[in-house]
Amino acid sequence: MAGTTPFCSLLTLFSVILLAQANNLSLDNPDHDALLIVQEGLGMSKSQRLDEQNPCNCAGVFCQRRKDSNNSYVLRVTRIFLKSRQLAGVLSPAIGQLSELKELSLPNNRLVDQIPPEIASCRKLEVLNLQDNDLSGEVPAGVLSSLARLRVLDLSSNRFSGNLNFLKYSPNLEILSLANNKFSGKVPSSLQSFGNLRVFNISGNPSLEVEGLVPVLNQVEGSVPVLNQAGRSSLKLTERKTVPKRYILAENSRTRSQAAAAKAPSPSHRSSKNTNTSHAPAPAPVTAPASRHKHGKGARKAGGWILGFLAGGLSGSGTGFLLSVFFKVIVEVVRGRKRDSGPAIFSSLIKKAEDLAFLAEGGGLASLEVIGRGGCGEVYKKELPGSNGNLTTLAIKKIVQPSKDATELSEEDSRAMNKKMRQIKSEIQTVGQIRHRNLLPLLAHVTRPECHFLVYEFMKNGSLRDTLKQVSAGTRELDWLARHKIALGVAAGLEYLHMDHSPRIIHRDLKPENILLDDEMEARIADFGFAKAVPDANTHVTTSNVAGTVGYIAPEYHSTLKFTDKCDIFSFGVVLGVLVIGKFPSDEFFQSTEEMSLVKWMRNVMTSVDPKRAIDPKLMGNGYEDQMLLVLKIACFCTLEDPKQRPNSKVIRCMLSQIKHD
Template sequence: KAKVEIVLFKLILSAVRGVGRNPAVFSPLLKKADDLAFLENEYALASLEKIGSGGEDKMKIVQPPMDATALVEADSKLLTEEMMQIRSEIVTLGQIRHMNILPLLAHLARPGCHLLVYEFMKNGSLQDILNDVSRGRRQLDWLARYRIVRGIASGLEYLHMHHSPGVIHTDLKPAKVLLDHDMEARISGFGLAKVFPDAHTHITTSDVVGTAGYIAPEYQQTLSITYMCDIYSFGVLLAGLVMGKLPSDEIASGLDLVKWMRNVMTSENPKRVIDSKLLGNGYEEQMLLVLKTACFCTLDDPKERPNSKDVRCMLSQIQQ
């Protein structure tokens, strides 16, 4: 049986009761809807083993009847009309197919919650790998990191420019990038994603969603989301992979990761910003070019940032 990742979004809804229980299956990897029958067991869901967390998500694992599955739980207060919007967006996400996006296999709506079923990724999240690298438990060389960021860029381009309607992820970060058995990046975690109709210039939210350090400054100020918010988040992720740091890390002089990167990149010795584990590998100039791309992606003015296609092209040209 296919290994799957199950994403559980708890929705605190007093007005919605008895939402359809029949699962919507989007992939032939699930042979029959009965494969998801165990999700009806409330006790089984409540007793899952916690295996990690990120932002509002709580990662858990469940065993039978599938080989190995992971579950993410997120609480949020939603109105009835917002519930309907989420159900519409889930259908859109179920149609997305791209090698760098984790495909949604199935959706099961239950009273007060949604279950989203995804294919299980053997190498876990980029966040987990970076944690292991920082603790000396494993290595992640530059070529592997470079392949990962190019994959993410390709997935973003598809979401923004080649899928109709477009999709804004809104919470792109290492924890939302999973890696398959070949270490190919798969963008995941679409629980906060927004479908972006072609006629729209932005989407306004009632609260800021996303993760501190990865949220574009204009979104925090105006509550308006555009594709450029994803570009900013990608720039932070890109910088972190080269620098070996995360926004949550303590940065010199009290600066945040983006400002520190800008300061060092304009100094006489920009190479000192590169992760010390990567120095001496012969790719320093390539890594500095990737950091320049990260600087463009994190410009304060969203109009000055490159779009996802431009970012993907920039990264591809660096290899040449």
């Protein structure tokens, strides 16, 4: 943390320079005219309206630098935040002309009329907060599907009416509050496609039918209640209407335990049910035959006792042998059933177990495209029919188990088998139970006698390593803004693993190969085969098996075999270096340098008179050289020799998010 002070000072200086440059720019003419109309429509007084001399200095209006059609810089309106201003006007259709608007927050005013349909033209809008006004009418259909970047939608405490059919596909929506309105009808089934939704409030809508939510969404164990009228569920605990846990970014382990406890019969029930058997008198033991005569001879008695003991011993041995054979048979039957059991499904993207029935067929993979091969097996691509006629594309990793009996395995085969089984278990225990937009989720696990199948969502753009290799070969482009977005996404994923999830999870093998890119070039951390959960009371994990990849492993791990979250930070620092430098630690370039290491070479170049020579030549001349040098400084902080001086993932994510490109 101590190393972050000079960095923050540098960021502040950089921001001041950008602000000084922004003051010399003028507001884009269409934005100027549209903003004036919007302010007049809201009912702002003349003193509150647009200042012709300083258009972006108006209270509640925020502008940022953008390039216009002539490739020159102008100011564009990006935020309007007018809370508790006693505005009593309307929201003008001119709002749709502010195409760079990211936030429109007008809470706690007295606005009337409806939401104009033109707001759908604000394609970059991320926050729409109209809470506590007097708006009415129906929400325009198609608004959410047009505002694909929307993360927060708060329409609570108004007089909106009509149905909720405007709730269509919105992949990034995290907070949705429709409380205290006059909505009616059923909650639509399209809500299940809102993969990142974590807050959903529909309380205070007396005519809204929550029942429609249950058959569609109540399909995943461990769930949270949907708030209906009066903000609480109207059903008993065991009948509570629920939203699947896939809508919760940070899972609550208490919820899962409560759900499990609700399903299991109570101890009192079990004890009462078995009262007759548990307290019934036991049958009298069968004793060895005794002499019929009370006064037999002593020798005769002794002989009878000896014969009885011998007979009992022989019968006991025989019974024990038969029981052991019977027990082994039962164990084999149980194991066989486990091997042939159905798939374990962790996501509603897999609608039903029958969708994965092809994995049970011997030649089920023969027609599938092989998209990758690794140390654990091959990866196949498969398309499944999804909702609304869309296709869901899956990536299926096949992990083969040796067919030989464990006693016949060589030591090397045995180690390989144990490693694969550990990785399968680690994957299921981590990504099988967590959800975050920057983590690749495990959708299902299918067990077969000869192999295991791990099912994931297919990532169209492959891995970061593949992408950078193609960029180096000249067959693909990856500009700096895309690289910065990838870095920020990985940092957010690490922050969730290290800071927000309980227990903490250490990835232990963070590298470009394990960072996948989705359709929007959003980073997804993948391959949790080496991941370890760390109890909150512990500071590290001690391992006997070496984990990680050369070039990305923290130096302290080699000597201590203790893995902490700061080891992941070191690996992330190397990844940041790779993103800016455009080279991998294993490249021949570093073998020919005096340092023979990406980290040492990066540190030496950053302290030289010309640090810009560390930047990938393909990125030079884009105007973002200063921002790239800031990222390299963060990479140097992450790869410091002393792990205590490395920043944590939350600090890193904050530093990366402060780097602006306006």
